[in-house]
Amino acid sequence: MHYRIIDMASDPRSSWGKYVTRDGRTTLPVTLTVHHALADGLHISRFYENLGRELAALAEQWKN
Numbered sequence: 485m486h487y488r489i490i491d492m493a494s495d496p497r498s499s500w501g502k503y504v505t506r507d508g509r510t511t512l513p514v515t516l517t518v519h520h521a522l523a524d525g526l527h528i529s530r531f532y533e534n535l536g537r538e539l540a541a542l543a544e545q546w547k548n
Contacts, residue, residue, distance in 0.1 A: 494519050512539070 501513035516531055 494522060496523070
């Protein structure tokens, strides 16, 4: 059986929360929702690894 894209359920969705700085550490809640037929844990972990690198680079730019 092949997965057919028939509606918006196949679109990945991300949600961002409010960032909070506490004890010198800033956190930002992020949720990624994807259909299990289109992505697995490897894809999700790569997304979060890349997101972490991009946010760290952005934070470094803001410090300077």
